[in-house]
Amino acid sequence: MKKAKRAAVITAVVLIIAMLFSVLFIAHETGHECSGEDCRVCMKISACENALKNITGAVTAAAALAAVCFVFVRTLVPLHSFYTVLSPVTLKVKLSD
Numbered sequence: 001m002k003k004a005k006r007a008a009v010i011t012a013v014v015l016i017i018a019m020l021f022s023v024l025f026i027a028h029e030t031g032h033e034c035s036g037e038d039c040r041v042c043m044k045i046s047a048c049e050n051a052l053k054n055i056t057g058a059v060t061a062a063a064a065l066a067a068v069c070f071v072f073v074r075t076l077v078p079l080h081s082f083y084t085v086l087s088p089v090t091l092k093v094k095l096s097d
């Protein structure tokens with residue numbers, strides 16, 4: 001479980017860094033001197049835009065899936081079952097000698 005959390009955190013950090021640097025590159029190179037049809041900067045900007053679209057789509061899908069799972073679990077498992085403590089009182093055990 002701990003490794004899964006670490007992998008999720010590392011993945012999230014990598015995605016955030018990729019998104020950040022893509023946005024920064026696009027913002028930095030928007031005013032470049034375009035050399036025409038085969039401009040390398042325009043190709044890199046296009047690649048960054050595609051990466052942003054893919055990452056955004058994946059993050060949106062993951063968030064929607066997490067929300068559906070949360071709602072599904074919450075409707076199947078009532079809230080009071082998480083907090084019920086098993087004790088002789090809650091189990092209604094008769095303690096008579």
Ligand SMILES: [Zn+2]
Nearest residue numbers: 034035039042
């Ligand atoms: Zn260009």
